Amino acid sequence: MGKSKLEKNNEKEYQFISNLIANYIDRARKELDERWSLWKIDLEKSEVHETLGALLARQVTLATQIALSPGTWNEHIAPVLLRAMVDVYISLAWVLDDPLKRSKKFVLYGLGQNKLDIEHRKPRLKEGDEDSENAILIKALEAWANSQRYTFLTEVELGSWSGINTRQMAEEADCIDFYNYVYTPFSAATHSMWHHISRYNLQTCTNPLHGYHRIPIDPDIEPSVHYFYLAAKYLQKTFKTFDSKTELKPKSESAFDYLINQHKSESQSQGQK
Numbered sequence: 046m047g048k049s050k051l052e053k054n055n056e057k058e059y060q061f062i063s064n065l066i067a068n069y070i071d072r073a074r075k076e077l078d079e080r081w082s083l084w085k086i087d088l089e090k091s092e093v094h095e096t097l098g099a100l101l102a103r104q105v106t107l108a109t110q111i112a113l114s115p116g117t118w119n120e121h122i123a124p125v126l127l128r129a130m131v132d133v134y135i136s137l138a139w140v141l142d143d144p145l146k147r148s149k150k151f152v153l154y155g156l157g158q159n160k161l162d163i164e165h166r167k168p169r170l171k172e173g174d175e176d177s178e179n180a181i182l183i184k185a186l187e188a189w190a191n192s193q194r195y196t197f198l199t200e201v202e203l204g205s206w207s208g209i210n211t212r213q214m215a216e217e218a219d220c221i222d223f224y225n226y227v228y229t230p231f232s233a234a235t236h237s238m239w240h241h242i243s244r245y246n247l248q249t250c251t252n253p254l255h256g257y258h259r260i261p262i263d264p265d266i267e268p269s270v271h272y273f274y275l276a277a278k279y280l281q282k283t284f285k286t287f288d289s290k291t292e293l294k295p296k297s298e299s300a301f302d303y304l305i306n307q308h309k310s311e312s313q314s315q316g317q318k
């Protein structure tokens with residue numbers, strides 16, 4: 046039996062999206078590699094390069110994992126992932142304004158959290174329990190902390206790592222708009238607040254005798270490629286800020302520009318049909 050026109054079109058669309066995702070990921074990783082090789086590394090200031098390098102790589106990971114998972118391109122999940130990207134952006138932009146001091150704070154806070162995790166687990170350790178999952182995990186956490194080569198590691202930092210909240214960091218790093226228009230609205234999904242869940246997890250009951258109360262549901266939502274586009278856009282924004290503060294001039298084609306160009310030529314060919 047031959048394939049229907051609809052089946053052929055779906056297959057073509059699927060092929061187009063799969064290629065788009067694979068090529069996007071490839072370019073995004075190349076963008077990261079190029080920046081690392083252009084950046085002049087000062088080995089006396091490893092914490093700066095490791096913190097900023099890891100944040101930049103984390104942003105690539107978030108964008109590429111979103112790209113790889115069309116099942117997350119919907120209102121239930123995409124805002125949670127995209128808000129994590131805004132967090133990375135604000136941290137990176139804030140550290141870039143005073144790299145040595147702030148990257149140290151960033152590292153110290155992470156180590157403090159690791160230590161806290163160990164302290165929470167230890168009381169649950171019973172005698173003769175050396176091979177339990179908990180004991181093995183504690184050992185691994187301690188080994189990780191001891192493997193840190195930094196000499197400034199003396200105190201455990203509690204509270205927020207920067208000493209200020211995300212909103213203040215965004216203000217200082219000159220990205221308060223990003224905070225107000227993206228971070229805050231996406232927080233509704235991340236923290237499952239009323240203005241998110243009442244929209245996406247309630248449906249008006251059809252029984253007129255019930256006075257239009259709403260009942261809980263878990264609806265499927267059609268994926269929207271717009272969320273992939275947003276992830277790519279935030280990664281692009283992160284690269285641009287990094288480039289301007291570090292004065293790097295990478296030459297490789299931007300993964301975001303690739304996406305935009307592909308979309309343009311695809312809509313043109315759709316228009317010709």
Ligand SMILES: [Zn+2]
Pocket residue numbers: 250251252255258
């Ligand atoms: Zn009802």
